[in-house]
Amino acid sequence: MVSMVLVLSACEYTPSEFPEQEEGVDTDYSNRKTIFGEGGFNFFGDDKDKAATDGAALGVNSFLWRASLDTISFMPVSSADPFGGVIITDWHSTVEAPNERFKLNVYILGRTLRADGVRVAVFRQTKNGATIWQDAAVPQLTGPKIEEAILTRARQLRHETLKSK
Numbered sequence: 001m002v003s004m005v006l007v008l009s010a011c012e013y014t015p016s017e018f019p020e021q022e023e024g025v026d027t028d029y030s031n032r033k034t035i036f037g038e039g040g041f042n043f044f045g046d047d048k049d050k051a052a053t054d055g056a057a058l059g060v061n062s063f064l065w066r067a068s069l070d071t072i073s074f075m076p077v078s079s080a081d082p083f084g085g086v087i088i089t090d091w092h093s094t095v096e097a098p099n100e101r102f103k104l105n106v107y108i109l110g111r112t113l114r115a116d117g118v119r120v121a122v123f124r125q126t127k128n129g130a131t132i133w134q135d136a137a138v139p140q141l142t143g144p145k146i147e148e149a150i151l152t153r154a155r156q157l158r159h160e161t162l163k164s165k
Contacts, residue, residue: 059083060108063161064118067154068106071146075104085109091125099127100136104146113154120146 059082068087069080075089085108093101105121120143125133 059111060085061111061113061117061154063113063154063157064108064150066157067150067152068108068118070153070157071150072104072106075102101125101133106146106150113158115151118147118150118154119143120150122146 065082065085069077072087072089075092078088078090080087087104087106087108089104091101091103093099101124103123103125105123107119107121109117109119122138122142124136124138126136128134
């Protein structure tokens with residue numbers, strides 16, 4: 001502990017060592033050269049790296065997130081977690097089929113735009129009698145078709161973003 005204090009006190013800087021620096025003027029240390037390379041060592045990552053990643057404000061890929069919300073926009077969203085990448089809809093039935101309703105759970109699995117980056121779980125219920133809803137089988141290709149629609153929309157959004165730059 002004592003040795004650490006001595007080392008740190010030996011590194012103390014006094015203004016006389018840097019006469020060109022005026023008092024009260026902020027110095028930009030982002031381009032300084034150190035033993036850790038240009039810019040020094042940053043414990044919490046570099047802001048430049050954060051800006052370069054897709055979906056920097058989200059925990060998941062922003063194109064997949066927006067595409068998922070666009071694709072399922074006709075259904076009421078019960079909860080949406082942009083950091084965990086989970087969207088859960090409420091039950092939805094159409095006017096054409098009032099005795100049948102669907103619910104979706106959309107899982108975005110990462111920060112990259114990949115074909116296996118989204119999974120959709122589909123739940124279906126049918127009305128038995130006047131008020132009783134019972135679970136029913138979902139056609140096997142329903143989930144993959146919704147996933148493909150989300151991926152197609154994500155590619156469109158990415159293309160639009162790249163074209164506007």
